[in-house]
Amino acid sequence: MMGGDKAGEERILPDQIFDLIVLGGGPTGLTAALTAASIGRTAAIIDGTPVTQTQFSGPTGLFSKALRDSAKKVKVRTLREMGLRDTSIWKQVQDLTMDILDASGKKNLAAIEGNRVPTVRGTAVLFEDDDPTNSKIKIERMDGKTEYAKCRKLLFATGSRPMRLNNIAYDDVGIFDSDSIRKLSFLPREVTIVGSGIISIEFAKIFNYLECKVNIIIRSSSFEGALSRIGVDHDVAVALEEDLKSSGVNLYFDAEIDSIEKPQGAHVSEEPMKIKIKSSSSGQHMADVTSNIVMTATGRLANTQKLGLEEAGVKMEKGTILVNGDLETSVPGVYAAGDVVGAPSLASTGIEQAITAVMRMFDQDELTDGTWMSIPPGTGKDPKSLLQSPLQYPIGIWTLPEMSFIGYTKRSAEKAGYSNVGEGRASYANTIRGRVQGINFGLMKIVFEKPSGKILG
DSSP: OOTTOOTTOOOSSOSSEEEEEEEOOSHHHHHHHHHHHHTTOOEEEEEOOOTTSOTTOOOHHHHHHHHHHHHHHOOHHHHHHTTOOHHHHHHHHHHHHHHHHHHHHHHHHHHHHHTTOOEEEEEEEEOOOSOSSOEEEEEEETTSOEEEEEEEEEEEOOOEEEOOOTTSOOOSSSEEETTGGGGOOSOOSEEEEEOOSHHHHHHHHHHHHTTOEEEEEOSSSSHHHHHHTTTOOHHHHHHHHHHHHHTTOEEEOSEEEEEEEOOSSSOTTTSOEEEEEEETTTOOEEEEEEESEEEEOOOEEEOOTTSSTTTTTOOEETTEEOOOTTSBOSSTTEEEOGGGGOTTOOHHHHHHHHHHHHHHHTTOOOOOBOSSSBOOTTOOOSHHHHHTOGGGOEEEEOOSSOEEEESOOHHHHHHTTOSSEEEEEEEGGGSHHHHHHTOOOOEEEEEEETTTOOBOO
């Protein structure tokens, strides 16, 4: 019987010491557990997915992609012209979205079960103890019961949550963050989005496809300035801004919400809210807009609270877990990967970190030859190392149409020490296919070192 469990109490996890326990059932956590199982190690997952959501159906990122796919399939304008009500149209959108999420969850669950990885739905806390070889966790199950487990290695992959603005009264009815937008229960006519990052741009295009009037409130004074923080090239930022404007999306720069007035005695789906926008720099009134919903996407915070981390001696910095290049924390045998360790906070980098952490914690050989570039064995996968080597990871933005990039921009390459940097650009409009199909949007850009021609991005 595991120490701390009561005699006769029903357990979900086998009563054993696992090689690895993973806290978190998102892409990073699933990858870590399945990687461990693939090399013959015993692994278990503690998954905190809410009971209202299909288990292992993915984080906010997958939801937005599923909603995007549904928005492409459902032709709102046509259905309205046919006489369908918005309630029926939104129900179709929801059903299509849930079908995608459920299918993803079932595939993930099948992989977990096929690799004999036991799971517990709940939350866990790391115990502070004197055992130098094993970690002990207390699991608060969603059925209200408690159990304890031990493992030789422990990995935190608990993800992140949206940062909420202090001056906005979120109600998850008409005012949402980028996670709670899942709860939207009607098809809005007018949408206001606060933020200028990947999530805000993706949702702006999704709602634009759903025939919504979209406003984006951007604190930065320019689109290029806002997007440069996530590594977007100048020309790509300009093209993206032009596409948003040509789609009818209203962009408010150097702006923030001053106040939101909700309708009295009516639902926001029937009567829109009145929003006052002010200048971020001067505080002066800028504009008045109406909107059925408001969604903020102004950054994310690591889920590191109430996990027993600091009590166990795990070092933190600004809410994120500090790790070395192998993703190990300041406590031997305790690892972290994904959003909990900070930037770049992408599903793709979290998955890569999970694989690296597991292979190195169990002293396994790593695959070092990538499809893009050769990565020397032992290369650090911590946030600092990744951000210093942008050629290691690609970034995709699921706008409509899509955008992706990898490596340096000309400006960042020069900042990194490359002295002679060139650029090559090709517009889709100048290709034969672009001319035949009448497509004027889109470009491809290559950043390279001169005179060697080495591709930098």
